[in-house]
Amino acid sequence: MAHVRSSAIRARLDWVRVHHGQARVEEVIGALDRHELAIRGAASPNLWIPFDAYVALNTEIDRRFGIGDLSLCRVLGRYTAEVNLPTLYRIFYKIGTPTYILSKVSAVWSAHYDSGIASSRPVPDGVIIRVESFATPHRCMCLSVLGWLEQTVTIAGAELIDAREVMCRLRDGNACEFRLLYREP
Template identity: 25%
Template sequence: MSRDGSPPAATQGPASTGFIPGNKIFNRRDFVRERFGAAAWDAVLALLSQEDQAQVASVDPGAWYDVHLVERLISAACQQLKLDDGLLMEMGRFDADRELSTVYRWFLRLIRPSFAIRHMNLYWRRSHDTGTWRSWQNGPEVSAELRDWAVSNRAMCITLLGYLGRTLELFGGKLASLEHTECRSEGHATCIFRTHLELPADEPRPGRRPTRADISSLARELAHSPNREALVEALVTLLRFQFGCSWVEVWVTGQEDRMQLMGVSGERGPGDQRRFVLEVAGRAVGRLELELPRGPGQRGVDEVLAELMPWVSIALETARVDRSEPHHVEESELARRLRRAREIGQLTPRQLEVLELVARGKTNKEIAAVLGRSEGTVEVHVTNLLRKYGASNRAGLVAMFWGEL
């Protein structure tokens, strides 16, 4: 749809250069039917060619279809229903609500918003095999750039803007604005999207404990991690916030098949400790050590973890092989510095956890909320850390952590 509101004609498009799943077509159908009525949907279809009508009528939500079929469908809807930007954004939000099922929403609550923003292209690839996203955050300002999408259609971009906005809302934030500042359909090299997102904190939000019914969805989410560092971050967060583990260590097989610590979080306590050797084809790819809280529901947690571990092993191996990483895996920079800090300062697990959050830029209030402790207790830990490392203030401690360790 052009800036002046005049819709493009719904004509047969170019040869396929990309595909999207059929559920995208179903979602647009349901939006039109619920918003305008069944007769309106029939009127939209009447503007399509007979070939397109036949394809739409036989769509399988799990199969993939030419992305230009959806483009022609959107163009026909704009022509028949006089869709403006507001309605197109509503269509995008509707698509997000339908596509982000209960499990996906649960997982969005689990991951850090900053992680999802950095890896936006990872999620895009689940429903598009064309186009590449690059996204970044500067304070509350979130910007995203879409390159090389097979579609060059402003109406389609506006639906993406609505989808993006709704997805960001699922992180618990509030959107102050949504803008599509540059569009390829208007001669720009790429499409640029911007929004102002107010988040309470860049932290996961605890939810219900996973069950065996969630294993396939969890496995799929973990397998999509772009590299081992991202996978370990997601795994540690999953175990701490959803399974209720008080302490987690993730080791991976690195150079010369030696185990290297790549993720650590929490503090050992009176819970029940578990160790899992992560294997693929009889070869160890990592090790997971954790502590479960004691209670009547522990047996169920043990069963879920036991079934999940083979998928974790595969995801760990895939993150190395399929992401073109070297065969050896170095510790993440954060994990390496934390290990060094623990050795130098002889830190307790709690002190190490506080140091990690201080290094991430968290305030005492935020750290207290994450750890479930009082601000006074956190302040004592921070004071002890300053003394151990000879830093005069918090900024000096952070600078020392990232510069000297």
């Protein structure tokens, strides 16, 4: 089974708290049945949490506060990029280009997921990010990754022109690929 760092769990719970209040956080966690203990156990940002608990949390948040199609996961991914970026890295993002920053996606991926491999390749006016061999792909992950990538480009000071998933394992692709087009600062 794949795992995700608890920092992703904590960011999603923080989004619920900021936008809907602490009582709604408790409601969301309480609705997770067998995943409740794993989600409550995400106290330290460095713990590994089962990926199915992450999926359950995203699905429940989208069911309660979105429209039930998991599109809110893209918003949650953007929020996670924003709140999980330490001040030290913010400085680095301000002096590095988005293309350079996204060239480090492999290291970022392995710090947050214990399954799969991420890579990047530059294309005219942007970059392609490819995620291969993830053990249990799920739509909430794809949308979260896309949102995280969008916000990463924005934090790096670029003007985001387009961001989309161009291939997905859930739709007969051999990997998940995301294309981001942007204007460098």
